[in-house]
Amino acid sequence: MAQKSHQPRPRGAKINQPRAGSIAKITKTSPKRERRGSWLWSFFALLVLFSSAGLITAFGWISILLIFNPEQVIWLNKFLPTWAQIPLPQGQNPQTLQEIQVSLNAEKLISGETFALDGEENKSILLPIFRTRPNCQSDCQELVELRVYKRSKNSDVQSQSTSEYYLVNQLPIVGLEESFVKGVGEIENLDAKVYLPVTEIGAFPAATLLPGKWFYLQGKYSLTNQAIAYGQIIHYDPNQSNLRQILAWKNLHGQLPQWQQVTGNATKELVIDQTAGLEPQIYVYQVKPSPINNNFLQLEAIQINTPALNDSQYQKALLLARNGLWTPAFTWLKTIRKQRKFPAAAQAQMDLIRLHSQLTKTQADQSWASPSQQVLADLIDGRWEKALQVFSASPQNTQEVVNLLKTDQGKLWKRTTAALRVNPNKKEVLAWVALMIAVQRGENRANSWLKGQPNINQETLAYIQDLLKILKGEVIATPALISHSSQIVGTVKPLTQIKNSQWLPVTNKTDFKLTNNQAWYQIEVSAFYDGRNWLSYPFTKLKPPKTQASKFFRQILGIETDVNIEIVVRSADNEQQITTANIQGVQLQGGVLYLLAVGSKLPQVASNVPSSKPLALTTGALTWVEPSPVTIQQLSQQNPQLAQIVLPTVWRTLQKSEEVPSFAELQAQMGEWPVQLIDLTNDGQPEVVLTTQENNGSQDLPQTLILSGDGKVIYSDFAAKSQQRLKAIAQLAEEQSLALLVEEANKYSLKRWSQSKQGFE
DSSP states (O other): OOOOOOSOOOTTOOSSOOOHHHHHHHHTSOHHHHHHHHHHHHHHHHHHHHHHHHHHHHHHHHHHHHHHOGGGGGGGGGGSOGGGOOOOOTTOSOBOHHHHHHHHHHTTOEEOOOEEOSHHHHOEEEEEEEEEOTTOSSSOEEEEEEEEEEEOGGGTTSOTTTOOEEEEEEEEOOOEEHHHHHOGGGOSOTTSOOEEOOOEEEEOOGGGSSSSEEEEEEEEEEETTEEEEEEEEEEEETTTTEEEEEEEEEETTSOOOEEEOSSSOSSOEEEEEOOBTTBOOEEEEEEEEOSSOTTSEEEEEOOOSSOSSOOHHHHHHHHHHHTTOHHHHHHHHHHHHHHSOOOHHHHHHHHHHHHHHHHHHHHHHSOOSSHHHHHHHHHHTTOHHHHHHHHTSOHHHHHHHHHHHHTOOSHHHHHHHHHHHHOTTOHHHHHHHHHHHHHHHOHHHHHHHHHTOTTOOHHHHHHHHHHHHHHHTSSOOOGGGSOOOOOEEEEEEEESOOOGGGSEESSTTOOOOOOTTEEEEEEEEEEEEOSSSEEESOOTTOOOOSSSHHHHHHHHHTOSSOOEEEEEEEOTTSOEEEEEEEEEEEEEETTEEEEEEEEEOOOOOOTTSOOOOOEEEOTTSEEEOOOOOEEHHHHHHHOHHHHHHHHHHHHHHHTTSSOOOOHHHHHHHGGGOEEEEEOOSSSSSOEEEEEEEOOOGGGOOEEEEEEOTTSOEEEESOSTTOOOEEEEEEEETTTOOEEEEEEOSSOEEEEOEETTTTEEO
């Protein structure tokens, strides 16, 4: 009798035992096919083994949940027939909302208004639970719990009032510690932990956030004329029907946290403003997966402790920001970003600094009744020179500032020393350090410190000594005593010859002579900084004295030590070229201020290059501001409401020009037009800056239209036969405010926003 084969049955073999002749055929199968069949069977066996192990593990875990926490697997009921439904634990049977309220009342609890969680598909609700606080006079209902309920499957066709819900998640709510809300300095007994209740709950708009629902819990507390708002941020994850407390927050002005697009990403960031007094403190949180569990979301604060770029200049900028000099840091970062592209982390750090800078800049732009408050706002914003002007304006101002410096607990000192680390030669910063040392530790210590500075020169030393005399009351300051660097903007006109008698020489050594390859230039001043404010044409209030007029102009123009001024012109290859000239003379006629300068001859301008007048400006007078442009199409995605009002406004404006496209043509063209978003009116909301070109052959000149956030035209180059053109948007030195550099028919002008007139002037 033939022996049975112990080899695995080949794939496709019949189940019945084959005959002997058939066995002979099988044994002749090639070894290659046998190995392949063996491998396939082995793989299949492993697959079955692992699948079985996975199923056994899954069923084991579900069995454990069924025993100890059956509500966590109640979702299986939707896949099971009625006879196999998972029973809920005792007391967790589905209830109507009315039944839930009755059971809560029995426990002396109060149900609040429900919030829809997952829309109409899952029909999940969030139910806040309150209780009444004993011995309470106002806001007596304290939030103690949040519950998530899901509608029973059998209630899908019923109304909400008769539908039954089962409980799937509970989150106990405890108020915030008193020390967090008030601050440690306001707490008498630090050992006793007191919790302040939260009394309200609200939902953030879901359309602006990641999947899930975000809620804020809020309580209110009055402290020394402050209406403090505080609370918690709660996130609901619909995938796990889970509620989580994310972070605590507070605001000293009673404001809620806001979701804003700070870094330009599609997902908005949560902004919490904890500013106290004039000291800005803004936290910006980004939504990110938790490093512990990727299924959970967390709010991660943008930090500036560690620079995101390995760049020495970038690190210096962050050093300034960490020490509270937000505006100088932001100005520095803008310069660096023009030279290299920022990664997302660096851009986030810059945007956090920008938010703080906007706040300190707004504070410094205000007119404060108290000189000490004005100086404080200026120093916080890094306006060293302007703060010195206020300090030295009168003995009363000086005494107020002395009191301010005496009470400084290190915040102003930290700012000045940080600025000195970045720029150890800036005399205004050196002056403030010396003044602080003199006020807090005596004049001898201040003089000793000054002599120990390695790079200080005699001019700066004398300058600071004069300020120390003002501090002691030995000298009453005048505006001319505080010198400043020149900040001048004007229009250049080449001159072939001059009359010496028409010009007042700026120094006694001026000889009004040219050397080889030099030319005369007349500069009609558009605006300049006088040490306190920016003055603009016409200069009718400028009254030079009859004696020492040259000294008057040197001081008020800031050219005592530096008479250089730059002339910017387009060359024949359409590139900007800069020529340095020296200011030789000055002339004031009927409110028009002219400067006479000598410098190298300007390059020839090609005939096919759009004409542009030569521009004169001193180094540091203006900082060009160039926000990253977006197209109209991109704007419509980011801000649909704003984009919708741009098109009709532009079309109505173009009707005033010579060539008017049809509305349909304009609509087809505008999708790719670039626009810039920038706050020009100091209201915290960006204006829309749209620049295009007229079709005038080879002499195309850019034309600009600026719209406010509500669609009003606040600046336009599109008037018929208008020769006005916006050349650039600039930040004015010292004041840190934005201005429009406009080229008109005969000259340049600086236009700034007037809040009272609601226009640029």
